[in-house]
Amino acid sequence: MTTHRPPVCGILPPYLLRTLAQRTGEPAVARAAEHTLLIERTLRTEREVRAHAPHDRGRPPGPGFVPDRLRSAPAPPRRRPTVTTEEASEGPASPQRSVHDAEHGSSLPGTLARSEGQGPHADESVNEAYDGLGATWRLFQQEFGRDSLDGAGLPLVASVHFERDYDNAFWDGRQMVFGDGDGKVFRSFTDSLDVIGHELAHGFTQYTAGFVYVGQSGALNEHVSDVFGVLTAQFNADVDANAADWLVGKELFTEAVNGKALRSMIEPGTAYDDPQLGKDPQPASMADYVTLPHTAEHDNGGVHINSGIPNRAFALAAREVGGRAWQTVGPVWYDVMTAGELAKDADFVAFARATLAAALARYGEDSPAWRAVDGAWREVGVETAG
Template sequence: MSRRHICFFVPPHIVDHMAKATAADGLEPGAAQRTAVASDKLRQQRRYATNASLATLTPPQPGKADRQVYDDKNQWDYDVQLVRGEGDQPVAGANANAAYDALGATRSFYKEVLGRDSIDNVGSTLVADVNFGELYDNAFWDGQRMVFGNGDNIIFKDFTGDVDVPGHELTHGVTQYTAGLQYTDQPGALNEAFSDIFGSCVDMYANNRDAGEHNWLIGEDVMADGLYGEAIRSMSHPGTAYDNSLMGHDPQPDSMAGYVPGGDPHLNSGIINRTFYLTALDLGAFPAAKIWYAALQNLWPTAQFADAAHVCGEMARILARDGVVARQAPQTVRAAFHEVGIV
């Protein structure tokens, strides 16, 4: 049942715009175009990997959730040189250390807040690759490892610079082992939203903030200096994260009124992101996370938005009854899904 896919942190609609914008500006056929080409190659690989994984996916092996950080030395290749393992001292490469710390924050959030032992809940090793490719303007999870590019320093900088990135990407692994949400249409948008939801929670966990103080932006710390203040997505106000000539205009709808039929999962995910934001403002981010995490374990590969509303509501009721979340949680969750037009 488990289907692997590569989720790119910078979604296809931004990558495509970046490639066109740099070509139109007569810039050196630069990083954005290289990224577009590399992303196409990786999408091809993903198709092969998806087919292969159906036959070869093996059950997870119990482990100790140890971290391994590889330096890819700017090659378009994985796991080139292991530079830091669990418990090792910091190394010379700042981004290798940042990746090590970010994997640690993600692991701790899942363990301490949600009681989950690594991605597969049996302590799988957490692998990160840094310095992947040349000026590569993206980061992704390929089902086995978290891969970070350096960015081109025009649009993005090193992708280890924001804990949202591994928080988001590793959650795709968690989803793969739980609901197994398909990566198209509404299940795909749910899949994306769960990654933003727990990615933002990792950010709040690592920076000791709750819902009211959080900026609810995804990827704001990997924007290059010239795009300071922009972000890839806004969970509180989908559709407002960016507006500039390099990236285009943020196309995310914030309610079902703007739903894009058949849209890329990164578009319609904003609708679900906003339900979580509204819930977290009332209940607190981590109580809300407990509800969504319980839902993730009770959803299924073809689940639709209305199913998520129903299951989140049921989980809120159970967790409120057990005193894990506040008494009003079921009403809060219902109101959030109502506000965005799902129920």
């Protein structure tokens, strides 16, 4: 059976980069945004070519835009691998990290800079990436019993210093890639732990629900990454749901930007309002759902935009229950992603109903968690009855 490569998923949506390229009075910022968009178009083209190529340096070929197998068939159940007595005697699972330096080029992964168990490197970006990979791995392993993104010990590979003035970070289906930002609008993308967790969570989705990266299923793909990215940061800082700020990428903007983060899960649409970037376009409910063509130029149907709706539902539910979100509502979302019962083109209604079923199975009928999840979806206008 042919294995398809998932889409390249960047933390910055293309509409934001296009706005920067067109509006900014800073030529260097505009050039950086245009350069980033050009690279991402190239990455998409390479992905399309791999869809029909017989091989890719010994790796499985990648997908077309929406491969046939990802259209409506539900994903098979994901069973945790059997652990032998010999393997169990080797001790607890541990991450297998390697961080590489792309040296401002595009050849991946680049020169190995730090591997698992080695001490800190002289390069801050290398250390931030290494620590971020570890924090994300620990969340999945310690709280959900999952050994890496695939549940079977997948090595976590990252490359820093990708290209020059590259305004993004992305998961390419095999590894993490970080740009250094342009220094005027965006800082280094290794600065934000929830961004690292977000991008790695695209790998988690790749190995579980596999949501098609268009329309509402694509918005769910982005939503799940925001959830587990924010949970990684909250888990690492041991911050409970009501004390957390629910911001995604708050470390990315420089002081020149009028904004607090890239996205706000609890208040979508309020993360930034800046002359260069425009205003945060995320809706907070289905009443303001944004309908866009399912093209790369229109964010694949608004996957980074409409993800604000399920984002708010998760944050509202977590705050209603209280306590540590990764131990209350987080396990419900994890159960949904790993159950293998959702179609890969699931919409918001299907996902919401799955979370209610998972909350019922985990916590019981009319439990505080079930009521919180149900109320949160109702608050954002997603119908769960039926």
